[in-house]
Amino acid sequence: DAKTTQPPSMDCAEGRAANLPCNHSTISGNEYVYWYRQIHSQGPQYIIHGLKNNETNEMASLIITEDRKSSTLILPHATLRDTAVYYCIVRPNYGGATNKLIFGTGTLLAVQP
């Protein structure tokens, strides 16, 4: 079963920041938080991941609370092309049998013009 909880849907105005929350209250010490998104009919796309420090890349920022029980994905200036389902996933960052992504139902982000 997925170990995360996300709202089923969110709206955001174009050009504004989109803040997508994720709860992972049972996260283990060796588990990372991963974010993927899936634009309609396409394969999921990796966005960002982190362990306990905040992370930023060219796509987004990831803010993880100090107790690591929740996180927020931030798209700083949302565009219409960011409309997608966003998945928050926790898993260990090493290989072997546990190196697999288990998807939940995600959050449908609708960016409005």
Add this chain to the structure above:
Amino acid sequence: NAGVTQTPKFRILKIGQSMTLQCAQDMNHNYMYWYRQDPGMGLKLIYYSVGAGITDKGEVPNGYNVSRSTTEDFPLRLELAAPSQTSVYFCASSGQGYGYTFGSGTRLTVV
């Protein structure tokens, strides 16, 4: 660099027919995965492989088989197609500890 290539993109099968969905990656990734996605739902893991010659079941393996004879290829076999297998199938690969790369998917309809 092609990444993960899936063929075919679309296929219609009759009940009871068999087919193989092809997946190839050129990134020398050890780990490969097959997922299915039903309409309006999240992805479900069918099978995965941690290296050539090693495969294991995921969440929904019934009705499917896989093999991994090379690092590059990870075909998914449907032996007796059923309407419940109508879905979009995604193959993915990953290196040690990092993000997955997904293919563009195969849309399968069983009638």
